[in-house]
Amino acid sequence: MITSNPIQIILNNNKTDQQMVGIDIIKSPIKYEILDLLRHGEMNFEEIVGNMSKSKASISMHLRDLREEGIVNYRVDPIDNRKKIFFLESEFLGSIDSEKIKEAHKNQTRTLIEEYVKKGDIEFATLLTNTLKSYLLELGIDISPILKNIGNYIGEYLFNQLADENLDLFLQNIRSYWLENNLGRLHFNTKNHIEITCIGCFESVYVPRSGEANCFIEKGIFEALFNKFFNFDLKIEETKCYSMGDGKCVFIIQP
Ligand SMILES: [Zn+2]
16 A cells, blocks of 8 residues: 555646646556556556556556546557557656655755855756756656656757767767766767767766666757657667766667
8 A cells, every 4th residue: 555645747638628737647546556557668457457456446447537537548459359558648747756755865955055065166057957856856756757858859959059960970069069068078889779978977977876867858868869860769768877876877779
């Protein structure tokens, strides 16, 4: 039984009534669990049931509600037409979870500011990005999908400045931009897929360790830059990060 009150924030584009705001707040722990599963990919009913410790009847009822609200939809399994495959039809924007407000997060933003005071020469953009993210996490608010979207917008804008038809020159332009703006030192490896290493990453080098990759804005920027270059939707994962205790951030981009 989940005793905390997790809240998911969903952008629901399916609301047809103009008066309604397209933001849904999901407070039910069971719905939260279902959405949490579907965020990672589509699933049929049996798989959803298998991943939750709730009765079939209860899960079925909540799935119906979510479908009626336009948050979740399903398609018939092409292999077995008795089965339904459920998927998220709305955009997950973030969550607020009181359980996440752990002791370790308390006052972390103040500690971060003190670290910056000691260093003395932090770029304003870095200061703003990191204190904003840190304080939201301190409050149990995870808006990583929004941060990645912001990164996408910045990436689309930067592409106009950094674009080159030649991949090597394009990478060189990105590397120079990062250096000039103190965002970090980039290294690219393009043998099998594109691997980007960032040393001194602006988004995570000074942030407290959380055990999870933290560079959502940077990830969004790279995603947009390379999607535009290749004119193709690529997958990007951050596999190493300062916030995970690694001495660098590493992003892997593949089709
Ligand atoms: Zn990182």
